[in-house]
Amino acid sequence: MREEETIERLLKVERSEEPTEIVIHVNMLKEGWDVANLYTIVPLPAANARTLIEQSIGRGLRLPYGKRTGVIAVDRLNIVAHDRFQEIVDEAKRPDSAIRLQQVVLTADQLQHKTVTVVSRPQLASKLGLQFEEPDALSSAPAGFQEAPAVFNAEEQKIAKIAYDVIRKFETQPNKLPSVTYLQRPEVQAAVLQEVTNHYRPAQMELDGVTQRPDLSAVVAKTAEIVIQETIDQRRSTSPISSWCPKER
Amino acid sequence: MLGLELTATPFIETTRGPISFNNVIFDYPLGRAMADGFVKEPAVVTRENFSPIGKSAEPIQQIKLEDGVRLDESVKVELETYARQVGERIVKPFMLVIARDTTHAAELMQLIRSSASSRGATPAKSFRSIRA
Numbered sequence: 001m002r003e004e005e006t007i008e009r010l011l012k013v014e015r016s017e018e019p020t021e022i023v024i025h026v027n028m029l030k031e032g033w034d035v036a037n038l039y040t041i042v043p044l045p046a047a048n049a050r051t052l053i054e055q056s057i058g059r060g061l062r063l064p065y066g067k068r069t070g071v072i073a074v075d076r077l078n079i080v081a082h083d084r085f086q087e088i089v090d091e092a093k094r095p096d097s098a099i100r101l102q103q104v105v106l107t108a109d110q111l112q113h114k115t116v117t118v119v120s121r122p123q124l125a126s127k128l129g130l131q132f133e134e135p136d137a138l139s140s141a142p143a144g145f146q147e148a149p150a151v152f153n154a155e156e157q158k159i160a161k162i163a164y165d166v167i168r169k170f171e172t173q174p175n176k177l178p179s180v181t182y183l184q185r186p187e188v189q190a191a192v193l194q195e196v197t198n199h200y201r202p203a204q205m206e207l208d209g210v211t212q213r214p215d216l217s218a219v220v221a222k223t224a225e226i227v228i229q230e231t232i233d234q235r236r237s238t239s240p241i242s243s244w245c246p247k248e249r
Numbered sequence: 250m251l252g253l254e255l256t257a258t259p260f261i262e263t264t265r266g267p268i269s270f271n272n273v274i275f276d277y278p279l280g281r282a283m284a285d286g287f288v289k290e291p292a293v294v295t296r297e298n299f300s301p302i303g304k305s306a307e308p309i310q311q312i313k314l315e316d317g318v319r320l321d322e323s324v325k326v327e328l329e330t331y332a333r334q335v336g337e338r339i340v341k342p343f344m345l346v347i348a349r350d351t352t353h354a355a356e357l358m359q360l361i362r363s364s365a366s367s368r369g370a371t372p373a374k375s376f377r378s379i380r381a
Contacts, residue, residue, distance in 0.1 A: 016341045021321065022361060024346045024354045039324045039342040042317040044310055044357075045349040053291075057279070061288040064328075064340040068286045073327035077289040080317040083309050085295040092293075098280030102292035106316060111296070114322070117329040 013037070036064040042080045049084060049091035053099060078104065124230040126150060128164055128223060129157035151226070156219050159200055163223040166195040180231045183224040193220045294320065314361065317344050 012018040014035045038060035043052055060077045068075045081088055085103075092101035124130075129150035152160050170177035170192065182188050196216055259276070260267035282288050296316055301309055321344040332339040346361075348354035 013343055016339060018341075020343060021341075022318075022344050022346060024348055024357050024361075026348050026351055026354050035343075037340050037342050038345055039328075040317050040321040040344040041347070042313050042344065043347040044313070044353070045347060057291045059345065061279075061283075061291065063287070063289055065337060069331060069335075071327060071331050072290075073324050074331050075289055077291045078294045078317075078320050078324075079291060080294045080313050080320065082295045082299045082313055082316070083301040085293055085299075088293045098278050099291065100280070100283060102290050104292045104294040106294065106296045106320075108297060111316070111319060115326045117326050117333065119333055 034059065034062055036062040038077070040078045040080060049087045052081070052084065053079075053088060053092060053097075053101070057099065076102065076104075124226065127226050127230070128152070128160045130161055130164065151222065152219065155202075155214050159196060159214060159216060159219040160223045162196050162199050163192060163220045164227065166192050166199075167224070167227055169195075180228050183228050189217075189221060189224055192224065193217050196220055311360075314346065314357075314364075317346070320344075 009018060009020055010023065013020050013023065014037050041056045041060060043056060047055070056079045057077065063075065079088070079101075089101065089103060091097065092099055127150060129152055150157065167177070167180075167183065170188075171180070176191065177183070177188065183192075193216060200216065202213060259270045259273055261270075279288070283290070294316065296312065299312070321342055324342045328340045328342055331337070346357055348357055
């Protein structure tokens with residue numbers, strides 16, 4: 001790798017699109033390189049404990065969100081120093097040391113377990129195709145589960161979203177919707193359809209007659225059916241967590 | 250005319266050691282910033298029942314690298330989980346390995362690459378060595 005390219009990537013290491021996960025450097029980097037996403041330092045040369053502490057913490061102490069989060073692992077800089085552990089602990093405990101050091105002792109259990117991030121959203125949301133807000137568009141796909149497929153096409157999803165919002169609004173008004181099972185009644189569905197018709201603005205293409213106008217009443221009926229089904233599923237479920245985990249297919 | 254300077258190094262390096270500035274009007278040392286929660290909490294890490302006695306440099310280095318990678322992988326998961334829970338951007342962590350010299354750095358890169366491929370690790374991972 002050319003040196004300019006190396007430096008270029010080193011400067012970008014803080015960005016999420018830069019795939020570098022390990023940087024090997026000779027001696028400690030001096031001033032001018034302070035990256036907030038440095039979480040693990042593995043010092044291998046035999047420096048004295050004090051130098052080791054000072055140089056390590058000088059590099060990776062900045063917080064990526066600018067403040068502590070309350071999540072220990074997100075707020076901590078790890079200095080991996082099996083062979084120097086006690087020496088470093090003792091050095092940090094000296095009265096003239098300005099720095100307090102936490103101690104982490106990895107257990108056999110921790111060393112064997114591997115964790116993954118699993119993102120789940122209610123079946124209801126995935127079936128209706130409700131938008132799920134991704135904090136980071138570049139993030140990897142959540143591992144582990146398959147979500148229920150959406151039942152509507154793109155335009156129908158817009159209608160389903162409106163219908164769902166109307167149903168949620170009705171739920172707060174017991175005279176309109178005493179319980180979700182009332183959604184089966186024709187007069188309740190008619191009221192939902194009326195609201196949806198008022199709020200729905202078709203895309204320009206539909207006005208030009210390029211595609212067919214979607215069947216509002218069919219989408220409303222189907223949305224009502226899914227809401228009833230998923231709400232009852234949730235109530236039957238004994239564990240509040242399982243009802244929010246997508247079923248595996 | 251009033252000049253204000255902010256510095257992390259309020260001293261001048263001389264051959265007889267550092268000489269502190271004598272016109273400091275406010276001193277906020279790192280230790281206080283740590284206590285006040287403005288920076289990460291540094292932690293020194295080891296493995297349960299680890300003893301360097303009887304071990305040569307190579308296996309110790311291997312253990313440190315392996316545990317470093319494990320830690321960083323777990324931090325990666327914690328960071329993603331946190332970001333998704335609070336709706337923040339996902340921060341991608343990285344690990345810094347300090348080598349003795351450029352020869353050592355090249356050896357480390359070789360070692361990490363070969364152990365990564367033997368574990369079938371993700372090709373997205375990349376490594377580099379910087380000349381000091």
